[in-house]
Amino acid sequence: EHQSEYIAPYAKRREWISGFSGSAGTAVITQEKAALWTDGRYHIQANAELTPRDEWVLMKEGLPGSPTLGQWLLSQCQTSDKIGFDARLLSQRQNSILQHELQPKELVLTPIKPNLIDQIRSDERPPLPLSTAFVHPIERSGVSSAEKIRAIREHLKTTGADLLVASALDEICWVLNVRGSDITNTPVIISYLIVTPNTAVWFVSDSQLSPEIHAHLKEGGVTTQPYEDFHSYLQNIEGQRALVNDLRCGASVYFALKQRGMDLVENDFITEQKSIKNNVELEGIKNCHKHDAVAVVSLLHWLENKLEKGEVVTEYDVAEKAEQLRSQQKDYVSLSFDTISGSGPNGAIIHYKPNKESAATVTKDKLFLLDSGGQYLGGTTDVTRTVHFGIPTEHEKLCNTLVLKGHINLATTIFPPGTTGIRLDSFARQALWKYGLDYRHGTGHGVGAFMNVHEGPHGLSYRETKKFPFKPGMTITIEPGYYEEGNFGIRIENLLIVKHVKTPFMFAGSPSLGFENITCIPIQTKLVDASLLEQSEIKWLNDHNQWCLDTLSPLIQSDDILQWLKNECLPI
Incomplete structure (x- = not known):
């Protein structure tokens, strides 16, 4: 009802009817067919979750040959047919766009009350949550x-x-x-x-x-x-x-x-x-990122130790340990989203969530992707690191290095006021494009101050919706990636703050804008092919890892973890 990305159990109507649990998707059911639309983050996941699979047609948004919702309805309906929908669940913008698409056949969107799914599952529908404000x-x-x-x-x-x-x-x-x-x-x-x-x-x-x-x-x-x-x-x-x-x-x-x-x-x-954070909010966000980084560094140290000893650790174990270590940090409240802990091919499932029964074992011969975050009284975190605990292949190093080059290129970009995310998104893709590679998700999103982990109105994406200009005080993730279905996934994500930067000149008297990184977790150099990096990129990577070491050293109590961090932050 509130156009929320994440919803309470009582509102999970699409998941109940289709089995698909992703945070973005639209289900349509006619007398003869059932179809579900979702974006590139969830193509693999939806294909695995839709139940019964042979009853559902998966529409992969953004791919050639995949019709829009409106186009499909036009192909399935007769002139002047009525299409029922719950007017609480469709935003007015979605309603307006869909109404326009349906005009060629004069199809009529007709609000239905009460919700049909609610009627079907009335006996088992969870109640409205009533937490204490x-x-x-x-x-x-x-x-x-x-x-x-x-x-x-x-x-x-x-x-x-x-x-x-x-x-x-x-x-x-x-x-x-x-x-x-x-x-x-x-x-x-x-x-x-x-x-x-x-x-x-x-x-x-x-x-x-x-x-x-x-x-x-x-x-x-x-x-x-x-x-x-x-x-x-x-x-x-x-x-x-x-x-x-x-x-x-x-x-x-x-x-x-x-x-x-x-x-x-x-x-x-x-x-x-x-979206424009004040100084108090920015200070809180920076502080919670330091404590969150201690948890993530401790987690990666723990995981590497377990694997070195030959112990069996599953993706689910890693997610549980991540939550445990975060819960020990100052002002921790909860996770900011379900931890994405993907080993090998599961890393290619962009929003993969391991479960206890089927989680894969993390091994030293596969890439491991960890995308996680926490809610703290002072702010919200979201960070992704891709690591290898053995000897990565040359192909894995190549792909990871291209993703890193894209991250650095965008993170160091200076741009004029009025610039929007759709204009900057390609900066993170250029290195991949040169090799004929890409990724099917946006490059970044805003993050709230002890609030939603995904926040607008700004963002970094190739989609036309990201037209809101960046302004000082906004937060934004930069998270390019690369994914090979059935093989591995790579993503490198930091959170940054939009700020004014000094330049030799000021066009039209307006100061330029740039980014300040606040995620202080090192980027694994083992996965980097230094021969593909410019000297300025090598300097950026070494400076970033040294800053992480300088920032976190006073906060880490364990000598073993501190030594591990020092090793991870050695320059290349």
Whole structure:
């Protein structure tokens, strides 16, 4: 309902009907066929998970010959057919695009209530989660909730709007300076928010609110209404003009406001404000990355030791150990997503999640990919390292080095203000392209401040959606990769902060922008073919690893782990 990437069990309708558990995908069922669309991150996973496999047609988005959802519906339906959908689950932007695609046959998107999947699984559907909300204090947020609401009201005045409706959970929790645990690994409360020039109403289950939260809300002038009353509230709301984020707002909200005769204005004011971190947030993010790096370095040391001793370690064991080591760090709250722990061919499954029963054994003769992160009171982390614990092949070293060259090329790029992610994405692919190689996912995404691990509106991608310009204070991952199905996967991911950089000149009087890396985990040099690197790239790699050693040495208590880190950070 809230256009969330990660959702609570009660909302996992597509997974229930199809078996596919990925965070992105659309299922369509007709009288004769069932089809599922998902992007390049999940092509391998969806092929393995769809159940029953012979009943589902897998549409691999982005590949030649794969029709869009609209194109497929046109081919399957007769003129003026009705297509049922849950208007809460389709964003207004998706609804608008699909309506346009269906015009040639005058197909009609028809909202259906209640949800058909909910009716089928009514007896076994999990309940709405009701975690206890807690205050995210100004010592960590940097700006009070009252100030954020004032900024929204100023924006209402500027745009001539009467109200703003927020349904994206991270936006709501950011505005109110609250956090929760309604969704695993994402510190949010399932709710809605409406802000007008004189009121701010939070639609949330009262059982989730402590006396401390009530006092906090009162300070910000926020009142509450029951979560289940939100849609009926919309049916009686007054106003001429409303601001909505059409990408993160369900079509049901759009329909309700339209029925009230309102002029709806697409607006991502909260999304943009949230993405630009203040100095307090940036300090918290940098600090938590240091502690998170201690956990990851300790994990890699532990894993190498186990393998050297000939002990059996599975991908699942590594994921469990990663969580254990993170939980020992200062201000740790939870993981930020399910750990991706992939040995050999499983590393090519971009969002692979090992399970205890079927996890592969990590061995010294295969590449191992670890993509993991944590939620800390001060920030959110996301890092990927690809390592080899034996002797890598020349082909593996070649591919890894090309990925590294792309990472360095983008991380060191200087660009003018107004630059968007779609313009920078290719910087990370050029080295791979020269060898006829590529990867089927975006190059980077924003990361929240003790919030969603994937955050917009900016990003690094070849997709047309990434048109929001980079601004100082934004965070962004750089994570190029390369994947050979049935063989291995490679990805190198750091988190960086967008900042002003000094240049000899300033075109049009505007300072240029660049990136500051804050991920302090070394990049394995064993997997690098130095003959393929320019001197500037060798310097970057050596400087990065030395910085990691200097940063982490005071924080590591174990002499064995410290010695391992020193060995990993030796220059090439």
